[in-house]
Amino acid sequence: MQPFEVPDAETADGKIYVRRCSLCHALPDPARMTYTQWVGVVGRMAQNIRSQNVPQVSDEEFQQILLYLKRHAKPAEIAH
Numbered sequence: 001m002q003p004f005e006v007p008d009a010e011t012a013d014g015k016i017y018v019r020r021c022s023l024c025h026a027l028p029d030p031a032r033m034t035y036t037q038w039v040g041v042v043g044r045m046a047q048n049i050r051s052q053n054v055p056q057v058s059d060e061e062f063q064q065i066l067l068y069l070k071r072h073a074k075p076a077e078i079a080h
């Protein structure tokens, strides 16, 4: 994975993203995919988290993580 600078790492939702999403693997770069793709991945991560003995993430935190990813995701491709 390419090194990257975590955007907005000092904001409330940035901190939640770093804390919750670097537990089982390296923190992914938010710019790695589009928001639509993130929604699918985060849904899958919710299942991964529920099935593991790790600190559980509340629905509110997932909402904040999604808002954070929305701000920093790769721009959606323009449809032709």
Ligand code: HEC
Pocket: 020, 021, 022, 023, 024, 025, 028, 041, 042, 044, 045, 048, 049, 050, 052, 054, 065
């Ligand atoms: C309980 C451990 C765990 C936590 C916490 C976790 N992940 Fe994952 N993640 C996994 C596992 C296991 C995989 C590989 C299997 C898979 O893709 O579901 C993975 C894979 C990924 C991938 C690569 C999948 C792809 O399709 O490219 C991304 C991106 C990702 N996680 C993002 C996140 C984000 C964002 C969070 C925070 C909401 C998060 N992960 C939190 C376990 C976790």
